[in-house]
Amino acid sequence: xxxxxxxxxxxxxxxxxxxxDLPRHGITSDQAMALVMxxxxxxxxxxxxxxxxxxxxxxxxxxxxxxxxxxxxxxxSVVVDNYAVxxxxxxxxxxxMSCYEVKNKRLEALQAQVRATLHLTQAKYKKLKTNGPLxxxx
Numbered sequence: 131x132x133x134x135x136x137x138x139x140x141x142x143x144x145x146x147x148x149x150x151d152l153p154r155h156g157i158t159s160d161q162a163m164a165l166v167m168x169x170x171x172x173x174x175x176x177x178x179x180x181x182x183x184x185x186x187x188x189x190x191x192x193x194x195x196x197x198x199x200x201x202x203x204x205x206x207s208v209v210v211d212n213y214a215v216x217x218x219x220x221x222x223x224x225x226x227m228s229c230y231e232v233k234n235k236r237l238e239a240l241q242a243q244v245r246a247t248l249h250l251t252q253a254k255y256k257k258l259k260t261n262g263p264l265x266x267x268x
Contacts, residue, residue, distance in 0.1 A: 157244055159194060164240060166196045166198060166215060167182055168236045168239075169222045169234065174198075174211075179200055180198070180200045182197070182199075182213075183199070184196055185212065193217070193223070193225075194215045195212065196212070196214075212224070212225040218258045219250070221241075221259070223263060227264070228265065229261055229262050229265040230262065
């Protein structure tokens with residue numbers, strides 16, 4: 131019985147050693163939406179009636195999902211793209227292209243501000259940094 135208990139404790143320690151404790155609070159939905167809008171290209175930002183709406187993931191996820199839409203054309207799509215935001219780091223990913231993380235100067239400036247409100251140091255950021263939501267599906 132003692133061996134089983136020692137094995138269990140060893141196994142438990144090994145499985146939790148690689149896990150990262152997530153902060154209790156992440157960014158707000160409004161902050162995440164602002165990050166998504168900052169991730170768009172200049173051409174996309176000029177589209178008429180551009181907006182982002184929260185969308186529900188098909189399975190549980192740590193990410194916040196958004197669909198960006200615009201006015202559209204009579205026979206075209208109104209969807210600009212779909213995004214996933216990590217609420218603990220402010221990283222923005224495509225939620226339709228495997229492992230694609232969006233990066234641009236406008237987004238990076240806003241991410242720096244958001245991370246400052248989270249008191250997220252570079253060391254903490256590196257511990258919390260993850261791949262996009264579709265990377266786990268490979």
